[in-house]
Amino acid sequence: MKKVGILTGGGDCPGLNAVIRASVRYAVKEGYQVIGIKNGWKGLIENDMTELGLQSVSGILPKGGTILGTSRTNPYKKEDDIKRVRENFKKMGLDALIAIGGEDTLGVANKLYKEGFNVVGAPKTIDNDLSCTDVTFGFDTAINIVTEAIDRLHTTAESHHRVMVVEVMGRHAGWIALESGIAGGADMILIPEIPVDIEEVCESIKKRHSRGKTFSIVVVAEGAQFKKGSMVLQEEKLDAFGHVRLGGIGQRIGDEIEKRTGYETRVTVLGHLQRGGTPTAFDRVLGTRFGIKAMELVLKKDFGKMASLQGSKIVAVPLDAAVSELKTVDMEFYNIAKIFFG
């Protein structure tokens, strides 16, 4: 019996279980044995695995998170770790591996593929910053959560005549801020791709208030930075992939707005709420399609590829291209949002 491994790595994300379920269902149908690797690459280092059958994936479609657990482990950081990954891959007799993750997890998948291992990928992240796919699963759920939060903040902002600043995730890409900001009717959207000119932001809010509006909603991406400054960090410590922890820009922006305009301002940081809970129907369907495609690539022995959405079609793209550069916000798209500023 052929064996396929499956793992989920990096930040968790709604829709992961839909991908796992789809790959397992398809694999079992094709006579494969499926090995679930626990906690991302950590499970391959520690040989922490469990067999997945039809029963293990029953009822998981609407569940957030991942039944396999996850971690931000980079096995290439220590020679000993990657050695164990190679050994365990062989020891377990895996014919192929499906890695579900974002740029970090798929970056490792790509390196392993280049070493000669049979690996394919499925693109996950709420940040939507992976290249070669129109969208990653998890993003739709995240922007729906943020849009609902903005709607709720609107009513309290209006009642109290306040400026409400909402800080959202997305790392170095402004996709979550942009799309939820447009959907929620934000009066200003600040993204990492464009340095923040705080004077301009305040002028724009003042202009809006001079038209008779007594409240404003400002959506700011955690990776946004001031024109002549650096990123605001929660801590300087780097994770295994060399990423800093972002966060705190919302409060800085809020303080400046209140100081410079005199309007009462409050700040909401949505944080991990954006990654939790049940996936939207869109993410369940996209995750299912990605899971089937990933298993199809295994069956066809078309390794080193990632399932991707292009237009309405699910296609295969090289992992190498998908992880080579970050997909940041398209300025034509941002210009649409700007029409509604201030």
Ligand code: F6P
């Ligand atoms: O990549 C997903 C993401 O949620 C980013 O938007 C955010 O910067 C980061 O992960 C937070 O990481 P952690 O869960 O380790 O705090």
